[in-house]
Amino acid sequence: MTNPADPDRLKRLAEALVDAARRAGADQADALAVDGRAVGIDVRAGGLEQAERAEGVEIGLRVLIGGRQAAVSSSDHAAEAIAQMAARAVAMAQEAPVDDTLGLADPSQLSAVRNAQGLEIAEDAPEPDPSYLQDTALRAEAAAMSVAGISQLESANAGYSHRRMWLAASNGFSGGYARTGHSLSAVAITGEGLRMERDYAGESRVFAADLPTPEEIGLLAAERTLARAGARKPPTGAFPILYDRRVSASLIGHLLSAVNGSAIARGASWLRRDLGAAVLPAGMDLVEDPLRPRYPSSRPFDAEGMATRVRNIVAGGVLQGWTLDLATARKLGMDSTGSAARGLASAPSPSHSNVVLTPGQVSQQQLIAQMGRGLVVTSMLGASINGTTGDYSRGAAGFWVENGQIAYPVNECTIAGNLRDMLMTLIAADDALPWRATEVPSLLVDGMTVAGA
Numbered sequence: 001m002t003n004p005a006d007p008d009r010l011k012r013l014a015e016a017l018v019d020a021a022r023r024a025g026a027d028q029a030d031a032l033a034v035d036g037r038a039v040g041i042d043v044r045a046g047g048l049e050q051a052e053r054a055e056g057v058e059i060g061l062r063v064l065i066g067g068r069q070a071a072v073s074s075s076d077h078a079a080e081a082i083a084q085m086a087a088r089a090v091a092m093a094q095e096a097p098v099d100d101t102l103g104l105a106d107p108s109q110l111s112a113v114r115n116a117q118g119l120e121i122a123e124d125a126p127e128p129d130p131s132y133l134q135d136t137a138l139r140a141e142a143a144a145m146s147v148a149g150i151s152q153l154e155s156a157n158a159g160y161s162h163r164r165m166w167l168a169a170s171n172g173f174s175g176g177y178a179r180t181g182h183s184l185s186a187v188a189i190t191g192e193g194l195r196m197e198r199d200y201a202g203e204s205r206v207f208a209a210d211l212p213t214p215e216e217i218g219l220l221a222a223e224r225t226l227a228r229a230g231a232r233k234p235p236t237g238a239f240p241i242l243y244d245r246r247v248s249a250s251l252i253g254h255l256l257s258a259v260n261g262s263a264i265a266r267g268a269s270w271l272r273r274d275l276g277a278a279v280l281p282a283g284m285d286l287v288e289d290p291l292r293p294r295y296p297s298s299r300p301f302d303a304e305g306m307a308t309r310v311r312n313i314v315a316g317g318v319l320q321g322w323t324l325d326l327a328t329a330r331k332l333g334m335d336s337t338g339s340a341a342r343g344l345a346s347a348p349s350p351s352h353s354n355v356v357l358t359p360g361q362v363s364q365q366q367l368i369a370q371m372g373r374g375l376v377v378t379s380m381l382g383a384s385i386n387g388t389t390g391d392y393s394r395g396a397a398g399f400w401v402e403n404g405q406i407a408y409p410v411n412e413c414t415i416a417g418n419l420r421d422m423l424m425t426l427i428a429a430d431d432a433l434p435w436r437a438t439e440v441p442s443l444l445v446d447g448m449t450v451a452g453a
Contacts, residue, residue: 143218
């Protein structure tokens, strides 16, 4: 574990990796050094079920030689291990295929910001004691069990994580920051045997003070679970479908995947020819803001040292641009959008952070009344998504609506449609929840197929 009294250790490790790569023969190199610790406490039936703790320092190195690249990682950060790691990475890169779009940013392109000051993505507070986390989880469990009809809790969990990273590169970039996370969740069960139903509630925040209380989490898990009692299959046919705000982000996530530069460069996106065309209803914006204070996925610079910024992915319903790292931008003859993300042993690829969809002017209940007869989806499982055509099929559960009112819970059904058509019919509610990486309200989609009874 990195000594808190030595805050420059990660910086030295990352820069030592880059120096070792250059000595081993790399034309260019970038490196990550990460230290982290995470604690998770699970309780059940009023007692401790499981306690987990993980901590350590890991390093990752990417080398580039004449349009070839390779990436390696290790948890051994001794000087000899770093030299061997660099030599191994260079040998791997020499056998890799050539891609002339690979390469680090020009120094003039690099972010002037080298830390996360002002973003408030790391809480300056001691790590919570495991006994505190256990008590928090037990309070959530007790709140859920206090509700008549809840037979048991599958689990209640409280967790904490702290992570620091440093990125260094041979183009002169060197910067890093810390990130913290607090989480709390509960999964409640009602009924027995084949009539058993379950649901959950859970939240995560950068700051512990921003979390709901354990009692709020437990009671919400119980409320959602009891609402599912007696679920059955819905009818089969073409109906409007309302994606509850718990799952609506997944629908927008398919749009984000379709505008990802990796898919565009491969020609494997159903939106590949739609730059400048309408992809959402008029007046609807989809904005990325990686600089939102206190949000878990905020970041001051990307994995290639490029500055992050607020940008419109969709404005007024019209697609404005792709999400690009340096390599995909070069393939497409464009500029990076500062969207690179990477793991310790992987090359950068485009990724989103803090995406917000324009909210509507009506409540979810008003949309339910408007849909008349159809399905409210609150959970989904499995997926069959054709990234090239946009054909869409997913298992779903939720509530059946008759005469503009929820009639009964449903499960074991499939919903299907085409993403291009689905997204163009969206009507948004006004109920988006904050703190999410993708902040999306409930969404009404017209004319999908439901396969049920």
